[in-house]
Amino acid sequence: MKKQTKLWLAAGAVLAGAAIISSRSRTHAPLQTVPHLDLDKYKGRWYEIARLPQRFEKGCHCVYAEYSLNPEGYVDVKNTCRKGDPYGKEDSATGKAFPVEGSSNSKLQVQFFWPFRGDYWILELDTEYTYALVGAPDRESLWVLSRTPTLNQDVLERLVHLADQKGFPVEKLLLTDQSCFTQG
Secondary structure, three states: OOHHHHHHHHHHHHHHHHHHHHHHOOOOOOOOOOOOOOHHHHOEEEEEEEEOOOHHHOOEEEEEEEEEEOOOOOEEEEEEEEEOOOOOOEEEEEEEEEEOOOOOOOEEEEEEEOOEEEEEEEEEEOOOOOEEEEEOOOOOOEEEEEOOOOOOHHHHHHHHHHHHHOOOOHHHOEEOOOHHHHOO
């Protein structure tokens, strides 16, 4: 095969790949959050019930987050999981969450490594602050959280349905193994 023909085939393959990627990208309606988040009620421990796959959570079991209010106006965050299996080595990451101005605290920017921040938007929240649906406007991050290591199946299904309606790829959701908390 001639060198010029190979170049044209390679260029065609690149263009075809770009077209496929472009056609698969979705445009989403603006992501609605809860009208208000009371940070004082939100603080404390939240267990992860389900999540979209995240590189930083690969191999995590028994995942939970602890939030506390910092006097300087942000939220201290500590995420913890057990690596490899429910009784594996505990691994934690600490960060800060900053309320987005004008969002009534329902949109936060979380920072684990300066200067990078990620979106942490409260999409659904029980009036008693017992469960929450949290995501990002790019629809690549999604968490179902609960104050307990388990969540009523009907509530979980309703939250997954809501996430689907909001454009999240719920078919990729992973249920979090919380067996280290639920087994006697």
